[in-house]
Amino acid sequence: MKNPTRTKHQTMMNPTKPKPTNITLNKTESFLEIVWNIDGQVSRYPLPQLREACPCVECRGGHAYMNPAYDPDNLLTLELKPARDYTVQTVNMVGNYALQPIWGDDHSTGIYTWEYLYKLRPQADADGG
Numbered sequence: 796m797k798n799p800t801r802t803k804h805q806t807m808m809n810p811t812k813p814k815p816t817n818i819t820l821n822k823t824e825s826f827l828e829i830v831w832n833i834d835g836q837v838s839r840y841p842l843p844q845l846r847e848a849c850p851c852v853e854c855r856g857g858h859a860y861m862n863p864a865y866d867p868d869n870l871l872t873l874e875l876k877p878a879r880d881y882t883v884q885t886v887n888m889v890g891n892y893a894l895q896p897i898w899g900d901d902h903s904t905g906i907y908t909w910e911y912l913y914k915l916r917p918q919a920d921a922d923g924g
């Protein structure tokens with residue numbers, strides 16, 4: 796006799812999802828500042844690196860098509876490419892879950908979700924050097 800027991804996957808954990816409580820675009824000094832709802836963290840994203848981290852298919856094109864797991868942990872480790880427009884015209888909110896920067900060259904297909912931004916946030920050098 797079968798007595799199937801169903802095991803439901805219950806999500807016991809309910810971690811706080813990162814979400815900005817304040818967003819400031821500083822064009823003069825070329826950074827985007829986000830204040831997070833987690834520990835009141837303040838993250839400053841240099842615009843050039845933010846552009847390099849653009850998650851859109853176009854920017855992740857070429858071989859990256861085969862490798863969607865573009866997954867940088869630290870924005871500051873990204874290399875910059877010369878001759879690219881790293882200025883930003885404005886930053887739009889997408890719904891209530893993401894930012895959409897409009898870059899100086901009108902590129903605007905990159906959607907930066909809160910989780911992506913939170914993951915990308917520049918972190919202080921932990922080496923203690």
Ligand SMILES: [Zn+2]
Nearest residue numbers: 849851854905
């Ligand atoms: Zn892009």
